[in-house]
Amino acid sequence: MSERLNTYRCGPDADGHFGIHGGRFVAETLMPLVLAVDAAYEAAKADPSFAAELDDLLQNYVGRPSPLYHAKRLTERFGGAKIYLKRDELNHTGAHKINNCLGQILLARRMGKSRIIAETGAGQHGVATATVCALFGLPCVVYMGEADIERQKPNVFRMRLLGAEVRGVSSGTATLKDAMNDAMRDWVANVEDTFYIIGTVAGPHPYPAMVRDFQSVIGIETRNQMMEAEGRLPDTLVACIGGGSNAMGLFHPFLDEDGIDIIGVEAAGLGVETGKHAASITGGRPGVLHGNRTYLLQDDDGQIIDAHSISAGLDYPGIGPEHAWLHDVGRVTYTSVTDAEALSAFQLCAELEGIIPALEPSHALAHVEKIAPSLPKDHLLVMNMCGRGDKDIFSVADALGVEL
Amino acid sequence: MAGSGRIAARFAELRQSGRGGLVTFLTAGDPDPETSWDLLAGLANAGADLIELGMPFSDPMADGPAIQASSLRALKAGMNMVGTLDLVRRFRATDQTTPIVLMGYYNPIYSYGTDRFLADALEAGVDGTIVVDLPPEEDAEFCLPASAAGLDFIRLATPTSDDKRLPKVLKNSSGFVYYVSVAGITGTKSAGQADIAGAVGRLKRHTDLPVAVGFGIKTAAQVGEITKVADAAVVGSALINTVAANLDEGGRAKNGLVQAVLDDVTALAAGLTSIGEAG
Numbered sequence: 019m020s021e022r023l024n025t026y027r028c029g030p031d032a033d034g035h036f037g038i039h040g041g042r043f044v045a046e047t048l049m050p051l052v053l054a055v056d057a058a059y060e061a062a063k064a065d066p067s068f069a070a071e072l073d074d075l076l077q078n079y080v081g082r083p084s085p086l087y088h089a090k091r092l093t094e095r096f097g098g099a100k101i102y103l104k105r106d107e108l109n110h111t112g113a114h115k116i117n118n119c120l121g122q123i124l125l126a127r128r129m130g131k132s133r134i135i136a137e138t139g140a141g142q143h144g145v146a147t148a149t150v151c152a153l154f155g156l157p158c159v160v161y162m163g164e165a166d167i168e169r170q171k172p173n174v175f176r177m178r179l180l181g182a183e184v185r186g187v188s189s190g191t192a193t194l195k196d197a198m199n200d201a202m203r204d205w206v207a208n209v210e211d212t213f214y215i216i217g218t219v220a221g222p223h224p225y226p227a228m229v230r231d232f233q234s235v236i237g238i239e240t241r242n243q244m245m246e247a248e249g250r251l252p253d254t255l256v257a258c259i260g261g262g263s264n265a266m267g268l269f270h271p272f273l274d275e276d277g278i279d280i281i282g283v284e285a286a287g288l289g290v291e292t293g294k295h296a297a298s299i300t301g302g303r304p305g306v307l308h309g310n311r312t313y314l315l316q317d318d319d320g321q322i323i324d325a326h327s328i329s330a331g332l333d334y335p336g337i338g339p340e341h342a343w344l345h346d347v348g349r350v351t352y353t354s355v356t357d358a359e360a361l362s363a364f365q366l367c368a369e370l371e372g373i374i375p376a377l378e379p380s381h382a383l384a385h386v387e388k389i390a391p392s393l394p395k396d397h398l399l400v401m402n403m404c405g406r407g408d409k410d411i412f413s414v415a416d417a418l419g420v421e422l
Numbered sequence: 423m424a425g426s427g428r429i430a431a432r433f434a435e436l437r438q439s440g441r442g443g444l445v446t447f448l449t450a451g452d453p454d455p456e457t458s459w460d461l462l463a464g465l466a467n468a469g470a471d472l473i474e475l476g477m478p479f480s481d482p483m484a485d486g487p488a489i490q491a492s493s494l495r496a497l498k499a500g501m502n503m504v505g506t507l508d509l510v511r512r513f514r515a516t517d518q519t520t521p522i523v524l525m526g527y528y529n530p531i532y533s534y535g536t537d538r539f540l541a542d543a544l545e546a547g548v549d550g551t552i553v554v555d556l557p558p559e560e561d562a563e564f565c566l567p568a569s570a571a572g573l574d575f576i577r578l579a580t581p582t583s584d585d586k587r588l589p590k591v592l593k594n595s596s597g598f599v600y601y602v603s604v605a606g607i608t609g610t611k612s613a614g615q616a617d618i619a620g621a622v623g624r625l626k627r628h629t630d631l632p633v634a635v636g637f638g639i640k641t642a643a644q645v646g647e648i649t650k651v652a653d654a655a656v657v658g659s660a661l662i663n664t665v666a667a668n669l670d671e672g673g674r675a676k677n678g679l680v681q682a683v684l685d686d687v688t689a690l691a692a693g694l695t696s697i698g699e700a701g
Contacts, residue, residue, distance in 0.1 A: 033559060041559075041560055042557060042559050042560065043528060043555040043556065043557075043560060044555055044557060045483070045484045045554050045555060045557070045578070045580075046557050046577070046578045046579065046580045046582070046583060046591060046602070047484075047578075047580040047581070047582050047602065047605050047606075048582075049557045049558075049559065049582075049583075049587075050582045050583070050584065050587060051582070189487070189490050190480065190481065190490070190494070195481065196481075199481050199482075199483050202483045202484075203483065203484070203485075203486075203606075203607045206484060206605065206606055206607055207605060207606035207607060207610070207611075208605075209582055209605050210605075305529045305532060305533060306527075306528045306529045306532055306555065307481060307529060308481075308483070309555075311532075314529075316529070316533065318502075318533070319502040319503055319530060319533060319534075320479075320503070320529040320530035320531075320532065320533025320534065321478075321479065321480040321497060321502075321530070322480045322481050322529075
């Protein structure tokens, strides 16, 4: 572990760098627009009416604050740390993604943009984007890999019900990274009227910082709720990581607190050693893709390698640049959990707590299952339950060999 | 600066002979390394004044379907950065004058190692690079080291680079300026001649560098029109479409592929006309 810094919450610098990570690696056509988003976001942050409008929507439309729930039966089963779940799966649309989409669409409106585009993997971000577009009456195009469209049919139908156009992406490997490529191609061709709502803490600056800020409501609420419940801050935080937006939202408000263990859980797929995984930090190295430098799954020639995870939401070959930096400086520990471990945690949670978790946070729970038993009973552990599992029942049934 | 000078020399020559230049783009290793070599070896004779060689990348975010597919074909056929530089080295053994510019995305260069890339590219006989995802905001990464090493860093200017931004875009550019004539991806829309003339005029007020215009240029007539106002026209996707049209069902090059592409180049070169005084 590196020497402790005075603060871990000061990033990024003016050019969007977190250590060597982040930045603005985009085509010149997009640069003026990226700079305009940055300026508009800075202005919005300084305008109390922006925060007021967002807070009102978070409370009355999303249903925030989400509960911080003491999971007594999981605690009992693991026999160690006292386990709390931050219930972001209870949000409108069933995941944390809506927190960010509302923030970005308010910004798009401030900028006078009249058309919204987004990329989606599992469909959660696509559904959240389609939802806020319906709410504000803006046309919405969601790019989604053909392979994911096949895996996530219910979400595709949801987006269409909400009025969005879902465009299948058949280029490359037809998954999330290719959807992001095509969204960027659309953006380049429609710079005048289009705002790109990126779904995670990645992309060119200011997106990683902006998405983090919109998701930080998770950690800020957790802090207040834990003070109320236990009179002190938690000891350990655990969250799953694809791009890393739910994790960054929980972690960021706690980064400067001494003595809090912070753990991000990547998707190890069939096992990092098999090469079939989505663990960018555990199994990747720094590279440049989609507007930022970060840890990427890539071959010796710098060609991006496909990620694999049972969870379509974690199936991305990169990770947000701030996570990459937090790994480099040693503030956050990054580990990984396999498909099989996540699947088992998924079932356990349903059976013991009556909560069907999404496959994404099932990865976090699988890691909790590993560490909780050896922690003392007064150890306060918070896991981000960032999405509900309704969307995953088909994949899970398939993995368990059950025919629906 | 210890550059090769081939780019500057070629544009000086073109200016002297009173005509515009044809810049061709093909992806290194497409559809396979040997066919790619045969194409490269024939381009100058067919009429290419400058050669852009694409460094294949798995995720070409600013490219349309034609160049995306060509990149994937090249990678599938085993092309990589070492192979790309080998093609240039082989070309330089017999052609000392035609400039070669490597074009692509930053990750393969970063992965190869920027210092190692600069050394090997210069040694192989590369004259310049165009790196799509390195805007001026990231100049410290590669643009400044490349210029210091003597490799031209050719910047893309776009319809969104307004008068306020242009000086920043042009500041560390060398070789020539590549004007991307449409806000969009390669091989799709084409800009109107009046828009191109206006944009090139605007660029010329900001720089003395030659201006090449690309994106959406497919025909000899377009090449002719564009070189009335600009120093060169760039054709890429149209040539790559000819490559794609000459593959068999297994994706292998048919016999006539090389000749078909080189014939296209010759036809495009026939569209070159004198540069007007206004240029």
